[in-house]
Amino acid sequence: MRKSLIALAALCAVMTGCGESASEETACELMGEEQVVGALVGAGVDEIVLRRRSAESLDQSICTFRGEGTTVRLNIDSAPAARRRYFNRVTEAAQLGGNDPGQRPQPVHGLGDEDALGPAGAYWVDDFRQLFVLRGERLFIYQLSAPGLGAGGARRAAARLARATLPGKARQAAGADPESAKRALDLDVIAPRRNEAVRSRRMVVRGIVSGEGVVVRVAGRPAGVRDGIFARVVPLRPGRNTIRVSATAAGQAVTRTVIVRRGRSGRAEGAAFARRHPGEMPDVLAEPLGDAQAILAGAGLRQRVVKLADGSLRDGDWAVCRTKPIAGARVRGAVTLFADRQDLFRTSGTVCAQE
Numbered sequence: 001m002r003k004s005l006i007a008l009a010a011l012c013a014v015m016t017g018c019g020e021s022a023s024e025e026t027a028c029e030l031m032g033e034e035q036v037v038g039a040l041v042g043a044g045v046d047e048i049v050l051r052r053r054s055a056e057s058l059d060q061s062i063c064t065f066r067g068e069g070t071t072v073r074l075n076i077d078s079a080p081a082a083r084r085r086y087f088n089r090v091t092e093a094a095q096l097g098g099n100d101p102g103q104r105p106q107p108v109h110g111l112g113d114e115d116a117l118g119p120a121g122a123y124w125v126d127d128f129r130q131l132f133v134l135r136g137e138r139l140f141i142y143q144l145s146a147p148g149l150g151a152g153g154a155r156r157a158a159a160r161l162a163r164a165t166l167p168g169k170a171r172q173a174a175g176a177d178p179e180s181a182k183r184a185l186d187l188d189v190i191a192p193r194r195n196e197a198v199r200s201r202r203m204v205v206r207g208i209v210s211g212e213g214v215v216v217r218v219a220g221r222p223a224g225v226r227d228g229i230f231a232r233v234v235p236l237r238p239g240r241n242t243i244r245v246s247a248t249a250a251g252q253a254v255t256r257t258v259i260v261r262r263g264r265s266g267r268a269e270g271a272a273f274a275r276r277h278p279g280e281m282p283d284v285l286a287e288p289l290g291d292a293q294a295i296l297a298g299a300g301l302r303q304r305v306v307k308l309a310d311g312s313l314r315d316g317d318w319a320v321c322r323t324k325p326i327a328g329a330r331v332r333g334a335v336t337l338f339a340d341r342q343d344l345f346r347t348s349g350t351v352c353a354q355e
Contacts, residue, residue, distance in 0.1 A: 027063035270298025
């Protein structure tokens with residue numbers, strides 16, 4: 001077995017420089033020379049000399065090894081609401097990576113809390129060479145790159161490093177025991193906002209849910225669930241609408257209620273915008289195509305549609321991906337709406353396959 005020449009050229013200036021805590025170890029205390037050597041050598045990285053540095057601040061602990069193009073870093077994020085921020089991270093990564101496999105989050109099981117909101121308690125992103133792990137109320141972010149080390153090798157090395165350095169035990173998924181099942185079932189509506197005013201005859205109710213075998217119902221009808229996100233289109237009556245959302249799993253049940261108000265039509269909205277901002281482009285990004293067209297018609301603007309996917313515009317399953325000109329710009333001639341297939345599970349509301 002090859003012997004690493006890793007040398008620790010820089011340590012914490014003083015013992016307290018690594019932010020000693022009575023209850024939580026710092027990144028430098030968790031990730032030491034032996035673990036880093038094992039991860040790099042196991043991935044086939046040649047012998048290299050690394051320097052170690054630490055950085056401590058409120059709610060952040062960072063330990064970094066660097067040398068000759070190689071970086072191994074552990075960032076422990078212990079700021080409040082870690083579990084929700086973890087889900088936000090994985091959701092944003094999924095949206096940004098919709099058309100780029102290198103930025104798409106890949107679930108990694110066996111490392112993080114399996115009762116986390118989303119597909120797993122840990123995930124890997126190839127392009128950034130980053131592994132995100134949720135443990136309790138802390139995020140552990142590993143980054144590992146080295147010359148000649150591909151994405152697959154970096155992922156295996158990061159996972160090995162995580163197994164060697166993560167403290168405590170990961171929480172189990174729902175079904176392991178009644179208590180864990182109770183913790184795992186959670187439901188949150190992220191759209192629409194409470195008391196939001198909308199113009200369309202229908203709208204998408206979207207949110208996040210956790211747990212195994214969860215059934216979600218929106219306004220009494222089953223909703224689709226994908227990677228911890230649920231979504232369903234519901235019709236709206238004029239005026240006040242009360243929408244009930246429920247989730248059930250393993251004998252547990254959670255309900256949420258959201259109230260929205262259906263206001264004036266798209267045409268009326270467009271006419272009002274034109275009075276306030278004559279000659280300007282209204283913001284119709286991510287609007288259902290029919291609603292966007294109604295707004296432009298109300299504003300007295302000519303329009304044309306460019307499809308970014310196959311199929312007929314008559315099926316109504318389209319949303320605005322981008323516009324020319326952009327919102328707020330002066331309109332000269334006809335407005336171009338670039339429309340793509342709707343994706344109810346994405347906050348953009350559309351696949352947006354082309355930029």
